[in-house]
Amino acid sequence: MKAFVKSILPVSLGAALLLSACGDNDDSAGGEDGEGSEYDEHTVEDGKFIFALSGEYRPFSYINENGELAGFDVDIGMAIAEELGLEGEPYQIAFNSIILGLQDERYDAIIGSMGITEERQETVDFSDPYYYSGAQLYVRPDSDINGIDDVDENTEVAVAEGTTYHSMIQDYTTNTPTYDSDVVALQALSQGRHDAVITDRLVGLINIEDQGLDIQMVGELIDTERIAVAVRQNEDDLLEGINQALENIRESGKYEEINSQYFDENIGEE
Structure with a gap:
């Protein structure tokens, strides 16, 4: 059977930051330089988009040889943060505690290969799927x-x-x-x-x-499974921004760029 995934070369968080550093993208959903982001009121810390993952789910999230969080989910999270006009920051936590941490407002979202289920929808809201x-x-x-x-x-x-x-x-x-x-x-x-x-x-x-x-x-x-970003319930503006960010990175080709670092086929297509 044809291998579906690529052999992973470590991708440093620094590289992800360079890829997604907050800049002057005219299509970004964030505010103008010096004005902050319109999403600050929905995030734990002004100017940041903190997203949770396990760091134990290679190639989606793992600790690379430099001791930094890396992987497909990390890169997607950083790209979403850029579109929101925020600084992306991955947050490592055990998967069995990840929803509780979101509800306790330790971070803003879960971008940790979480599948949409009816049970989870009782406690969190989900974005559009970002991979299948x-x-x-x-x-x-x-x-x-x-x-x-x-x-x-x-x-x-x-x-x-x-x-x-x-x-x-x-x-x-x-x-x-x-x-x-x-x-x-x-x-x-x-x-x-x-x-x-x-x-x-x-x-x-x-x-x-x-x-x-x-x-x-x-x-x-x-x-x-449909894998999506999870946010606290009733954070409708943030969820809308994340969905728009996902649409933007697909249209710009950034999603394909990230996908091709890890996989031989487009996992964003059902």
Whole structure:
């Protein structure tokens, strides 16, 4: 099967800042120089757009060789910040606490590969999707599991805590050890622990390639996810600005530029 993802070269946060430094883009949604941004009243800190992610979801967010947050989500967040006329600042937090941190106003948005679900929509509002992917089952090469239909109560399937995969697998088995990171779950599977892991298809593929994990994907996609930016409920102006920013970076070609650093195909298309 054709590899869907690219081998990742570390992308420093400094490079992302250069890419998205607040400037004099006439199409930016922000205010004029010295006048601040019209979105300041909706953000935790004036002049900044602070967005949360786990930093443990390579290639979407990870710590690079310079000890800085990098990845597709980081670059998308910085590009959105530029369009809002704000300084982008990624904020690392465990995924299972990420919505609580948003509600506690520790940051302005979640740009951490969060899928839209009905349950999450009860507590946060979502932007338009900024990429599409899906849940995939991974096993070791000597496994007898050929797809999700082979999973039953005797199958131990590891997942990252707080993800949609954790609730999804309950329809098949409740034997579900959890990890703080999908990547650590995949590493544990490769090391001989557990029978399978469910994670994002792209995350599994890139980590097999980059880390040489002795695992493989089996079966079809279990479902398709729409990944979006999450904000606190009733922040309608900020949400509208984010949606406009996403539209702008697609039209300008910046989205394609960021996408091509990490993937061989456009993950922004359903």
